[in-house]
Amino acid sequence: MPTAPEPTTPPTTVVFDLGEVLVPSAGLERRLAGVFAVPEPVLREAYWRHRARHDLGDPPDRYWTAVCADLGLAPERARMDAAERVDVTFWSTLPPSSSMLIADLARARVRLAVLSNAPRGLASAVRAAAWSSPFDRLLFSADVGAAKPSQDIFRRADVEFGTAPEQVLFFDDRVDNVRAASAHGWDAHRWEGAARAVRVLRERGVLG
Known part of the structure; x- marks a missing residue:
């Protein structure tokens, strides 16, 4: 899978997808x-x-x-x-593995965001959930009328997050979304579980 060039400086913002990343669909x-x-x-x-x-x-x-x-x-x-x-x-309910990961990142003062294809009702529920309080930005497809893997939503996300593409580390479960994010310039990785994400975060200098 093509990926963006490995960044030379740590990212300033870590962005997660919601479904099948922070929240698995089993059940x-x-x-x-x-x-x-x-x-x-x-x-x-x-x-x-x-x-x-x-x-x-x-x-x-x-x-x-x-x-x-x-x-x-x-x-x-x-x-x-x-x-x-x-x-x-x-x-809108996080499993323990995701809750622990977010807590670790919050303690490390990592700037967090969500970028998810999701309807308005779910977007409202996530914004109201206690677990989302460490997130600086929450952006959903229904908010902007564009969805991954469209390049439009990645451009909108950079505006919303106040980031340049090279400042973003992104996790998503779908290959097409990862490829699109990489083409936009984000350091994008396919989600393979919280343990693998921690390794990537350490490799990129986000976590010690």
Whole structure:
């Protein structure tokens, strides 16, 4: 995978994706399948088919109505509201490994940011969560109407974060996003777990 040239000075800002980086997805589809009373593989296909538009700002009602249509279900208010609660709560709750990593970085006074493809409801929940308080900036696709791997969102992120590209160290789980961030000039790495991230942070001089 092509990467940006290794920086000669430590980055000033460490940026994390949310889903599958700070928050792994294991268990989400099972819970949502329970809400809709459908098999998990059927739920998975419907859930992800419409997600990109939701991440760009489509409101929850439109998103869950489309999911219900794919599942052959009526868009019942109680069921859609329950699905939205499960979805937002799941993606805005950090597991212990991520909480420990963020705490270590906060103690080291590392400047932190999030850049995630995420809908408005989730963005609001993350901003309200106690764990996000060490983050200097939180930027979501629904905020700006652009999503990774578009170059637009990386340019917007630099403006929002007040960074030059060479000042950013970035972790994302998707290869296409890592490649796009590298092309923009960020020091981008595919997420392989918190332990691997700590090694990268030490190699880059962010952590001692």
